[in-house]
Amino acid sequence: MVDAPAQVRPGGRSAKVRAAVHHAVAQLLAEEPAEALTIPAVAARAGVHPTTVYRRWGSAAQLLGDVATSRFSGDVVVPDTGTLAGDLERWLGDVATDLTDPDTLALMRATIGSGPEGGCACIGDRHEQLSAMIERERSRGGRTPEVESAVDFLLGPLYYRAIFSAQPASSDWARELVATFLAASEALA
Amino acid sequence: MVDAPAQVRPGGRSAKVRAAVHHAVAQLLAEEPAEALTIPAVAARAGVHPTTVYRRWGSAAQLLGDVATSRFSGDVVVPDTGTLAGDLERWLGDVATDLTDPDTLALMRATIGSGPEGGCACIGDRHEQLSAMIERERSRGGRTPEVESAVDFLLGPLYYRAIFSAQPASSDWARELVATFLAASEALA
Numbered sequence: 001m002v003d004a005p006a007q008v009r010p011g012g013r014s015a016k017v018r019a020a021v022h023h024a025v026a027q028l029l030a031e032e033p034a035e036a037l038t039i040p041a042v043a044a045r046a047g048v049h050p051t052t053v054y055r056r057w058g059s060a061a062q063l064l065g066d067v068a069t070s071r072f073s074g075d076v077v078v079p080d081t082g083t084l085a086g087d088l089e090r091w092l093g094d095v096a097t098d099l100t101d102p103d104t105l106a107l108m109r110a111t112i113g114s115g116p117e118g119g120c121a122c123i124g125d126r127h128e129q130l131s132a133m134i135e136r137e138r139s140r141g142g143r144t145p146e147v148e149s150a151v152d153f154l155l156g157p158l159y160y161r162a163i164f165s166a167q168p169a170s171s172d173w174a175r176e177l178v179a180t181f182l183a184a185s186e187a188l189a
Numbered sequence: 190m191v192d193a194p195a196q197v198r199p200g201g202r203s204a205k206v207r208a209a210v211h212h213a214v215a216q217l218l219a220e221e222p223a224e225a226l227t228i229p230a231v232a233a234r235a236g237v238h239p240t241t242v243y244r245r246w247g248s249a250a251q252l253l254g255d256v257a258t259s260r261f262s263g264d265v266v267v268p269d270t271g272t273l274a275g276d277l278e279r280w281l282g283d284v285a286t287d288l289t290d291p292d293t294l295a296l297m298r299a300t301i302g303s304g305p306e307g308g309c310a311c312i313g314d315r316h317e318q319l320s321a322m323i324e325r326e327r328s329r330g331g332r333t334p335e336v337e338s339a340v341d342f343l344l345g346p347l348y349y350r351a352i353f354s355a356q357p358a359s360s361d362w363a364r365e366l367v368a369t370f371l372a373a374s375e376a377l378a
Contacts, residue, residue: 034302035224035249060224105305112352113223113302116294119353151354152366157345163301164308164348165340177341184373 020046021053025067030103034110039063061114065121068111071104072124084137084144085182089175091133092154095126096174099162108163127151145185153181209235210242214256219292223299228252250303254310257300260293261313273326273333274371278364280322281343284315285363288351297352316340334374342370 024045028037039060043050057063076098079090098104111118131147138144154177161169213234217226228249232239246252265287268279287293300307320336327333346366350358 033250033304061222109301109304109307112298113307115222115298118298118302120355123353149369152346152349153342155353156347156349157341159353160341160345160348163352164312164344166309180338180377183377187376188369188372 017046017048017052017056020048021057021063022067022070025063026071026103026107029106029110034106034113037064037110061118064107064111064114065117068107068118068121069124071107072122072126074125076126076129078129078132080136084133084142085178087133087136088130088150088154088178088182091129092158092174092178093171095155096158096169096171099158099169105162112163123155126155130154143186143189145181149185150181153184154178206235206237206241206245209237210246210252211256211259214252215260215292215296218295218299223295223302226253226299250307253296253300253303254306257296257307257310258313260296261311261315263314265315265318267318267321269325273322273331274367276322276325277319277339277343277367277371280318281347281363281367282360284344285347285358285360288347288358294351301352312344315344319343332375332378334370338374339370342373343367 021042024042025037028041028045037060039053039057040050042060042063043053046053053063057066076091076094079087081087081090108122111122127147130150134144134147134150157177158169158174161167210231213231214226217230217234226249228242228246229239231249231252232242235242242252246255265280265283268276270276270279297311300311316336319339323333323336323339343366347358347363350356
């Protein structure tokens with residue numbers, strides 16, 4: 001009989017190291033400018049040897065990408081309200097609420113700043129979730145917008161406000177975005 | 190007679206230092222990961238003393254903000270084609286083209302990563318330019334969308350693709366965005 005490899009044993013040492021390192025990244029970003037986020041600083045905070053972090057993540061950019069992907073996947077529930085409008089309004093409102101959290105924004109900014117792949121990591125499973133809601137409406141026989149235009153006109157304005165604008169992206173405003181988007185899709189169909 | 194202060198004399202030493210430091214930031218970002226952009230590294234590349242850079246900009250974040258604001262203001266010409274659709278298509282196409290340049294994107298990512306004010310600095314005078322085109326159409330007596338919704342539905346999708354998505358933001362696609370936006374504004378008016 002062969003032992004399962006240590007790095008995939010759930011709750012094993014490897015999972016504990018990962019949790020401690022992810023937690024240390026979140027703590028450091030909440031406390032200090034992103035430039036203070038170095039692998040030695042993360043390792044010290046997590047109570048592990050820097051070599052462990054280098055060996056597993058390679059660089060601060062890859063570590064941030066891993067933290068962001070895991071933070072922004074599965075964190076927002078796909079609602080099932082019975083209508084596409086209801087689903088999108090609740091979902092985009094929840095995503096908007098998350099984007100008003102200063103710690104969320106600090107993680108996003110640091111991840112974007114870490115390199116070309118950072119931005120995608122900050123989107124996590126948002127496109128798959130949008131696609132699932134639109135697909136469900138289609139299977140009910142409803143007329144649906146394209147996923148690509150939902151990404152452009154719902155996630156586009158929301159993430160633009162969160163990162164590029166001084167205007168807050170409130171959840172009320174996000175729900176209005178959904179109403180405008182669906183009305184425009186209907187009018188132009 | 191009182192001499193003009195040295196720091197505002199055009200072409201004076203202060204202007205030369207500023208140009209050299211801005212140029213050094215652009216060069217370093219094109220060559221190395223953003224984390225290598227420290228004030229000592231910028232000063233060495235620009236051939237000035239680090240103290241000069243610290244005294245004038247205070248931190249790498251403020252320096253990046255200054256470089257981005259100046260880089261993204263006045264760099265795109267506001268066209269005057271005679272119609273709002275023509276103006277917006279040419280302008281957004283030019284903004285999109287700029288966002289396909291890897292050096293532009295590297296400056297934006299580093300500036301966003303440098304702190305909460307970084308994203309706004311990357312927008313430079315884009316909102317004022319949008320507003321000027323819409324205002325001109327209004328003064329011609331045309332029906333016009335709100336500047337705020339033009340920001341949401343034109344700049345939103347464009348900057349989302351540039352930073353968060355693996356999909357390129359081509360200038361052809363940007364021109365289609367304008368057509369969709371104006372048709373939707375008309376339909377929902």
